[in-house]
Amino acid sequence: MSQLTPQVDLEAYSFEGQESEELKDIDQVSDERKAELRMVGVDLDATRSRAGTFLQFDHSTVHCQSTGQGVEVLGIVQALKKYDGLPEYFWKALDKNHDEFTRAASQQDLHGGYFIRTQKGVKVPDPVQTCLFIKGEKVGQNVHNIVVVEEDSEVHIITGCATSHGVMSALHLGISEFYIKKGGKLTFTMVHNWGEEVMVRPRTVGIVEEKGVLQNNYVILKKVKSVESYPTIYLNGPGAIARFNSVIVTPTGSYIDSGNRIVLNAPNTRGEIISRAITTGGTNIARGEIIANAVPARGHLECKGLILGDGIIQAIPELQGRVAGVELSHEAAVGKIAQEEIEYLMARGLDEDEATSTIVRGFLNVDIMGLPKELQASIDQTIADLDASGGM
Amino acid sequence: MLQIENLQVRIGDKEVLKGINMHIEEGETFILFGPNGSGKTTLLMTLMGFAGYEVTAGKIIFKGVDITSLPTYERARLGLGMSFQRPPTIHGLKTKHLVSMCARNRNIDVYAMAQSVNFDKFLDRDINAGFSGGEIKRSELLQLMAQNPDLILFDEPESGVDLENMALIGKTVRTLLDGACDPSPETCMRDLRRRHTTSGLIITHTGYILDYVNADRGQVMYNGVLCCDTRPTRPRDILDHITKFGYKECIRCLN
Structure with a gap:
């Protein structure tokens, strides 16, 4: 890890005491707040064209509903209660001892997060929108999200992560585990819009079974102190596919170390990582890694950066073929506008x-x-x- | 329309244009011949005001305005347009978006315009990404139709174009310069007359374009200077001469 990476002092944030009341009626949310949420793809005036809506404010799940389109949307705490601790899914894809942040997440109070599960065979017509929002200064938010896409079902989840206008400093710890069953398809779009001193440490692992598809989109355009994110997706079933698209802008003062890892563990799997980065003064470490353990398997990594200003873009594409016959490629380019x-x-x-x-x-x-x-x-x-x- | 006086241009340390004098009248189509490396493209690039083409002497008057040191976009907004020979690919910029930007505040029907150059199927493609020679020309012409300039600079409109495309491209160039060839109920006389004032400066090697446009005058550029002021001579005659004798004749003239 680069020495420049801003270090998180877990002691500097408060992990308790920032509770919010449950919102019985979504119209209780002020217009100003609605506008903040709309910036990250969460539209509270359009809940009817959403298959579900989930809102987490600081340490509380304040709203959670689904419109009965074949997808269950629950707060994680409620889901753990309802399903006896979710023994198949909770901390199953990701190891609690992975690093200091997974350890911290497993030891601190769990503030919430969502549990989203599709019904087998249902293609959910509208997206599910979820929001992980921080509105208090110096709040440490610890959430755990679980998505289960059952066999032959499809869903698009939009997750907006943001801080309220005026919040400068906060810490977001987010554990996410994705389980995509045979023939399932998950489109997962994440939009970040954090405060200028916010530290973000998500840890994400996904497991994709036979012919399952994960399409992951990530957009961050505004200043943040530091994001360190490196979702790992295991394509464990034949014919599984994962695609990552990232759009990252780092203004002066932003330090974003992000990328994706795809592990091709079965024949006929395919992985694609495409990232576009612009720096206007900040630093972006653009990582990407495709590991192939089976054949035939194909992977492509594409990383393009534009430096507008005095920022840094460091592209680190890695390919690991561990068996004869894999097809892995990458192209990386960092430059200026021609x-x-x-x-x-x-x-x-x-x-x-x-x-x-x-x-x-x-x-x-x-x-x-x-x-x-x-x-x-x-x-x-x-x-x-x-x-x-x-x-x- | 265009008046060039004693224009001298340097690229880096190299003097490329060595005192060019040229004028193009309203509605006139001017053909520029010359061997590779003689400075023809440099002249076009300098007229557009691109970086790297340093004017060391002389001036360029366009529609009565001295544009010698104006930025490119101001020249374009004044009514100067150019068809590029090798335009760059801009990823993520769809052809239809660029075409509507070319029109600026004018209202145009991008789709109908694209149909007229058989380019409607390319409107959703990134501009110039993987375009063939003929497709590049059609794309350039479509942008110019949207832009509607008063003087159009064509850098080898026939290069890289197959015969089938040549007819369409030739006809479109003519339409741009002379207005619609065929009387049409959609175009009023005022528009026709206005279009008629469009001037053209065309670089050509092969002369194929002469089969389509009404060329009024022509000159040969050789080693950074214009020779063979052909006031009474038609571009076709110059072409015949070059085809027969090559550019040797020009050297003799210059000496």
């Missing part, structure tokens, strides 16, 4: 700023994630705002 591209657009009448922001938006290429329209619009707006504020 003058030729700017001039091409200027010859069509765009001024230099318009040309630059057009190229940047194209580069970030959020389109490929296939997000719901309103989330796409919100991300486009955030990118436009970054442009306007001279952040790019």
